[in-house]
Amino acid sequence: MSEPAEQQGGGAGIAGEAFVDRGPCPLCGGERFETVHDFAKVPVRRCVSCGFVHSARVMTAEGARRYYTGEFGSARHRDGQILNAAINERVLARLVDLGRVRTFLDVGAGYGFLLARMRDRRGISGVGVELSAGEAAHGVERLGVDIRRGTLDEAGLAHGSFDLVTAFEVIEHVQDPVPFVRSLARHCRPGGHVVIGTDNFESPTVRRLGAEFRKWIPHSHVSHFGPATLRRCVEAAGGLAVTGGGSFTPWENVLQRVLMRRAPRPAAEAFDLDAFVRTEMARGYRMFGVRRRISAAWFGLRWRRTMNGAMMYLSARREG
Template sequence: MSHRDCPVCGAGGPTLLFPKDGHPMVACRACGCVYVGDDPAAIDFDALYGEAYYTGGSDAVFADYVGQEAARRAHARRKLAVLRTLPPRIARSGRLLDVGCAAGFFLAEARAHYAVQGVELSTWSSAYARDRLGLPVATGTLQDARLPADHYDVVTLWDVIEHVPEPVPLLAEAARVLKPGGRLVLTTGDWGSAYAQRQGADWHLMTPPWHLTMFSRATLQQAAARAGLQVVGWRSEGVAGDGPLWRNKVALLATRMLGWGDIVRLTLTKA
């Protein structure tokens, strides 16, 4: 069976690793990127990210995203405080673009500090952000939005890049709209983490067809470089194991400090 070319380096002929939920997970022989080998053109993304995805009606995803608005907005405030105070610190004011903004909870908190703009592929959640929260959110891809070049001081992609069929063009467009000296911040699962490697096909972020690419730090940096971006800083997040020994507050803090988490936050600027 033939599989699609690598979404990071473009090489063909990947190695089949294992099937997951009816999808072949493959590894690039050239750069090591792990991704869904199916052609994403066959995926109905509007159906995949419909109302059920955000309200608890879809398996393997959010329990009830919109029902957790208060908690998610509180998390967004903490995230903003970290971003604006700890290195590598982002601009404390200016224009902020959130790509893949879902129902807009992060944007709703960020507008206390920034002039905000969102872009969201899901018709349902982008309408929620506009109608319920009064946010300027465009429906579609970042390329569809046709935003001005060199315009945004901060661009964020929270847990988005793993959902995208072609991550390098997305990053290139994000670089285009980012101001010189601005910062692009993204988070995604770290397939190269020890925890993800131990879990393999059972890793909690191995959820095709929602998650299409499993990045390691090396493949994430390669994708960024191909898009004209350079690394400013890395930060480890997520977990390093299961059970109370790994999931209590002290262990989670130590996991982040030691860089053992299975989620990575990457801060970039134009090369």
């Protein structure tokens, strides 16, 4: 589920959705905030107490469900997931001893490309969970992987059973990330691993890009972690001990920073929700072939065991 905001044939749907105030900080319950980016309709704020950056307003629970369950209609989104699956497999090989993994759960499995890769290249069979009906159907019908539709808790999978539980580019979409991570942990067997991948909205590159960073789509990406807040979230969930992590900065972010000659535009100019929704389906995923070749090589060169990159990954071991 790397970019659900870009998948929605029902782009018009979001325009009709009501946004509600987020309430207290989802991480610490704090109630004092400062504005990070004053995007129209959905400003992004930082909790003064714990530093967690998040969208101040969110879709209602029913609205978010409609948004993510709706039919997909975007080749752009699918192409992006093919590239991400190749990266995510490499991340797992670096963070986890895959030779010891027999059972694998991918939460936010999207079209199922990572499940298929792990099966075909590593001999690891897995189960996916995905809200989008169209994406789950693609995985089941075209790739022959097992994807359950719905949320993780609805899927009814056995608790404490998986050697490895992953959630790549999912947690930034989640309004209540602590219970979400707790549910990831519950499905992992004691001694097994949970790996969470998300954008690092506190990375130096992202800070320099300001409101121009393309992952600021605050109606869809609602929880904007940095290394410290992601760790805090995992610790708050309980039952997990952080074992490591890593990061890299995608070349697209580096290129954007190089090409951006002036200071970033202010938030109101950099992102307009209505315009985004109107045009998202019209944008193709440019240069897919070139990007496919570059991204794998770039990842190998730029992967670091630190958490400074614009894409970060945290691994944790299930205790007990």
